[in-house]
Amino acid sequence: MTSPVRRVAEAARRASRILSKSSPEQRNSAIRAAAKLVEQNRQQLLEANSQDLAAADPMLASGEMTSATYERLRLTGKKIAEMTRSMLAVRELPDPTGKVLQRTELDQGLVLEKITCPLGVLAVIFEARSDAVTQISALGLKSANAVVLKAGHEVERTALALIAIIRGALSNCGLPEDSVALVTGREPVRELLNMTDLVDMVIPRGPKQLVEFVQANTRIPVLGHAEGICHIYVDETADIEMALAIIDDAKTDYPAACNAAETVLVHEKIASQFLPSLAEMSRSRNVALRGCERTCAMLADHRIESVKNAGWHHEYSDLILAVRVVDSIDDAIEHIHTYGSSHTETIVTHDPIAAERFLNEVDSAGVFHNASTRFADGYRYGFGAEVGISTSKLHARGPVGLDGLTTYKYVLRGSGQVAGDYQGANARAFTHKRLAIE
């Protein structure tokens, strides 16, 4: 017997076929209609949310839920306005499907095109954020993908209310309401992760544990990252003021972000001059340093803690910064390859040769020169909307915009050509002429 979750995924697959032939205008109207209905049904949403909050109250009281999570869970009029604003912003982005990436004449009257198209069905697993429902639905519709959402139980009632509204909008606009679905409970995650025939990509949005669980339990491609251990390397010719400003921004602007810096590597030739300033700045910004032996020795007056076992491979997500003195740029790169998570790394230097070596040799999704790691972000990169940040090397790497939700197909238009004519003694020759993409 087909399980309820599988039935949802099968319906999503069918809906994805219809979405893939819908027009961008139709999908844009559906996003607009959904945004409008979310705004209009504000009262109903707040009521559903108050039930989620009531269920969360005892967890908050017992300490089982942090107040930060409780606040994320709480819907407000302002948050609803922000949801609709962000849906409408996704609507404004260019259509990511149907783009011709390459056009080649293979022979006269035989033209090959490489064209973007939707992936199909996305499974998105998230925890307590209700804005994930509207954002993912908008991203899915924009890219003509169906989405099956699995929400954390804390936010279930709010998510169900939102999904009902969005499905209503789809249906009003003549698109299948199964384009967006929500499954609840615990079992669906494992089930979804096994549906290699129905789900084309899994996107876990949540803490490291969730991402690692998903990565360990599926053969469906996963878009995301488990951790962001970002480095700043202060080269021997670094401008000290610039390095301090970049470290300050990268550590304190939003310490819990994946693009926040965790480790500063300092060239030994600048260390004695740089480290005291770093210690001063850190003290003033409430950042606790953890040092290597040499750092601790050089900053003896500051009595900083030493980095503990595995400390170099740890995402503090807090106002804590690991500091290591290295002998050379090679040692810095080696450290990054050994302990990093291939997310984003910065070199601060005035030496253009060192900069180019670092940018070329460091094997991370983002490699920066004289700029904060915090720029590693879809909005800042100019992508409009961000699906997530990928530290995998395949398909999409780094911040991922709508393009990450597409694949491509090769379209060949001929007039009866057969391959046999292009081989053997009297073979026709291919022209293989690259044509312009208008």
Add this chain to the structure above:
Amino acid sequence: MTSPVRRVAEAARRASRILSKSSPEQRNSAIRAAAKLVEQNRQQLLEANSQDLAAADPMLASGEMTSATYERLRLTGKKIAEMTRSMLAVRELPDPTGKVLQRTELDQGLVLEKITCPLGVLAVIFEARSDAVTQISALGLKSANAVVLKAGHEVERTALALIAIIRGALSNCGLPEDSVALVTGREPVRELLNMTDLVDMVIPRGPKQLVEFVQANTRIPVLGHAEGICHIYVDETADIEMALAIIDDAKTDYPAACNAAETVLVHEKIASQFLPSLAEMSRSRNVALRGCERTCAMLADHRIESVKNAGWHHEYSDLILAVRVVDSIDDAIEHIHTYGSSHTETIVTHDPIAAERFLNEVDSAGVFHNASTRFADGYRYGFGAEVGISTSKLHARGPVGLDGLTTYKYVLRGSGQVAGDYQGANARAFTHKRLAIE
């Protein structure tokens, strides 16, 4: 204790770091040197091969090895010349790394580039073909990836001799010889498939069983395809002669190829006119038809077999063709989505609207209009060398050239910018200006 295979993979990882900073010229010289040495050591290679052949003789006699495999295994002077020719052809291709895919000004003096770079370490698992060693080594070097090869035991001695020659050439050219390595025996496959920290991509080159085994036993991305069930849909307005020529080519040119056609779908309005011609053509070309009920009835005189259970989802790889009459283009597309392998499908029609619907709606790596499915091939697409054909939707889809062995990184060049300046009350605005790629 580190296993021997893990040590090989660790050495490959180190070599990949050095390859990634080598120049294209250096890698090209290494390919040329390797090709030259292969040619010069021809006698030694033939001797190693004669030992593999001697070991295979009893298997051939007992029927454990097919004569086709035995012939693939056998090295000849001509095959060695072809190996070196194809290595030199890979050398001539444009460098796939270091290509700027996108350039964006985020703000004055803050420029983001998306640049191609190697994946790192590739594990390639193949069976009895010794030309795989030279081809994969050349592709790996060209794209600055290290490769760990796992050869079938039948070809082990030949493969070891080839690898020793290629490693010698690498070393002569100042590149790490661990850039190319061979592991032997049975256990290494499972071990390699578990090395998520050292191997970036697995490429199984071999029969369906091998590919399925690899796909089922690794979380490393796999490039390849388990099966190619390609369809030709003969629409109601098809030119019958054209349809017959395309089917003939797609079925008989090389029936064992993954891009050979397995199933012909025929619109009911053209069926009574088309099927008898198809039956004639098939008879003259020794192709056995297997029909749906309607096909069998219409071709009662030809007494063709009916398609058995699961026959629609079967890669015959032989001179056998399944034939089904469908009521509409929608039914044809539905059939393809239900039974196909998302490899390559063709519509034969004079109706441009039907053609565009088919090209747009069919969810396969290749969708063709009035051309043989056999064009789905890296050489024919103009890619120069083909790594394989992918039926996965992520990273690379369809025939994969050198580009499929690269990923990209985002390189950001600044002058001390911090993200904090671009948010809050007096936020600087991003310019997000798309710049030209020279």
